[in-house]
Amino acid sequence: MTSPALSFADQVRSVVARHRDDRGALLPVLHSLMEELGHIDPAAIPILADELNLSRADVHGVVTFYHDFRQTPPGRTKVRICRAEACQAVGGDELVERAKSRTGVGLGETTPDGAITLEQVFCLGNCALGPSVQVGDRLYGRVGAQQLDRLLEGAA
C-alpha cells in the first residue's frame, strides 16, 4: 500500500519514475499501475501523457486497445474462463453459461457486492487439461461444474 498522504498524481508519477530507464515504457507503467491501483483511472491519462511526453490521445489509445487495462475498479477477485477452441471442445462454453447464471453477471461485469469480476479469456495455455479457469493468477484445469461452483464460492 502506498501512503495515503501521497496524492493520486504523485502515485502515478512515482510509478513512471520506476520505469524511467525502460524503452517504450508505457506498457510496463500501465501494468504497474494496474498492480498497485487495480485499474487505470482516467485521471491518470493526462499525467502519464505529461510524464512520458506523449499526447493524451496516444495514452488513451493504448489504455483502450489492450484487454488487460480497465478504467473502472474490478471486483476483489477476477475469475476468467477460457473460451478458446481447445476448451470449447471439452465444455468451456457450458462453464461460461454456468458462471454467468451462478454470479448473475455477464462477461466483463462485476457482482453487485464487488466480490467477483467475471471475464472471458482466449487461451490460458492449458489446452490438454481444459476446461481452464483462472482465479486471480492461479490456474485451474479440468474444471467441472462442481469445481467451478467451489471456485466461485471461494471467491465470493
Place this chain on the structure above:
Amino acid sequence: MTSEPTTVYVPRDSAARSVGADQVAERIAETAGPGVRVVRNGSRGMLWLEPLVEVATPAGRVAYGPVRPDDVDGLLAAGLLDGAEHPLRLGPAEEIPWLRDQTRVTFARVGVVDPLSPDDYVAHGGLAGLTRALSLTPEQVVAEVTDSGLRGRGGAGFPAGIKWKTVLGAASELKFVCCNADEGDSGTFADRMLMEGDPFTLIEGMAIAAWAVGASEGYVYVRSEYPDAVATLRTAIDAAYERGWLGKRVLDRDFGFDLFVRVGGGAYICGEETSMLESLEGKRGMVRAKPPIPALEGLFGRPTVVNNVLTLGSVPMIMAAGAAAFAGLGVGRSRGTQVFQLGGNVARGGIVETAFGVTLGELVEGYGGGTRSGRPVRAVQVGGPLGAYLPTSRFDLPMDYEAFAAAEAMVGHGGVVVFDDTVDMAAQARFAMEFCAAESCGKCTPCRIGAVRGVEVIDRIVAGRDRTRDLKLLDDLCHLMTEGSLCAMGGLTPMPVRSALTHFPGDFGATTEERR
C-alpha cells in the same frame, strides 16, 4: 551417519499446478520429512498423467501418476521412495512408450532439470552452444543456423538463418533480438512449457542470436495470460546475470547482451511480429505494413531479429551438436523436430516432439489415443484459431509445412485441437469470425469489417433463407479477406471457415431447395 535424502520430482509447470501439483509437493515434503528433497521440475509433457511424481532411485527415475494429494500417504507407505510397486506406478519415466518414442531436441531438458538451477543446466549440457558460438565468428554462426535448415516455429516457417543474415548485414550501432512469446493460439502451450521448464535454453538461444547478428539488447514479449512463465523467466534472467551469462561481458568475452522481459496486454494480435514490436515500443498493437521488414527496420526502427520461443530455444542444441545433426531429422524442406501439442478433447494430451513427417493420424490416434470423452473423433484443428479444420479422412497427412499448405491447411505453431462428434462445425466457423472481430487490430478494412460481416453471413446461412446467395457471399468475403488483409489475422481467418464448409457442409443447414 546420515544418508543422502531421496530426490522426488513434482512439476512446477502451470498445467501440473492446475490439477494439484502444489498440494502433492507439499504433502510429500510434510509427510516424508527431511529424508526427502523435493525438486520442482518442468513437466515431461505427458499432461494427462499430471501431477506426475518421479523419484530418483539407483535404477533411474521412476514415475507415478496421476497423483492426487490424497494418494500421497498411501504411495509413501507402499515405498514410493524406493520406487516400489503401486497401482499408480508407471515405471522408469524415460521408458514410458509415449515419451520414449519421441525425439526430444528443443525439449531435451524440460521435465528433467530443475528449471531455476544454473548448475543443473550446465550439468545437462547447457552453455555448450553459446560457448561454441562465441568461439566462431558471427558469420560462421549464421551459416551454421542456415545449414541446419531451422525455420521459424511461430507459424510462418521462415528460414531463421536468412533472417539473421539480413540483420547481421544491416549497419547500425544498435540492434535488437526479440523473442515472440505471445503464444495466443488456442491449442498451443509449448512456448509456455519451455519457458517454465527450461528458461536458460531460451536465454542461451537469445544470447547466441545476439552474438550472431551484433545485437546488444533483447526482449522477451510474454503474454500476460502466462504469469508463471513471466515469473520463472525473470528469476532465470537474474540468475543468468549473476553467473555472467548475460551483461557487459557474456562468458567473460568482449560481448555484452542485456535481456528484458516485457508483458503483453491481453491482445491476441500482438503475436503478429510487427504488432508485437509496436507493443514493445509502448504503443497500440497495430500491425505495420511490410516492407520495411523488421530485420532492417524493426524495434524503434533498428535492425531486429524476431523469432519464436521454440526457434530460439532450438539454437543452443544446433550450435552444440552442429547443423548436420539437426538437418538430419525431418523431411523435405521441414528440417529438425517440431514440438507438436495435443489439446482439446484428447485422451492423452501434451507435448510430442518428433521429426517432421509424422502423420496427423499418428499424433491424434497414436499419441493422443482418440478423444477424452470416448466418442469418435470428428474434426481436428491444426495450427491455432487461424488453422484449418480437418476430418479424420485427412489423417494420412504428414506434418510438414509444404504438405499442409498443399492441403489448404497449415502446421503453424504445431497445435492440434481434437473435437468429438458432438461438435457443430458451423458454430466453429462462426467462432473463427467472431474471434477475428474481437481481436482484429482494426488497421485494415478486410479484417476489421470483414470479420463482423462474416459472423452475420454465417448466421444467415445456418438460418437458411437465401442460402445459395449467402454461400456465394461468404466465399467472396473469404477471398477478399485472404487477399486484402494486411497480416495473417484477417488473411487466415477464412482458413478455418472454408475448411469447415468444405469438409463438413452438412453442418451449415440445408437450402430451401434442398429441404423441398
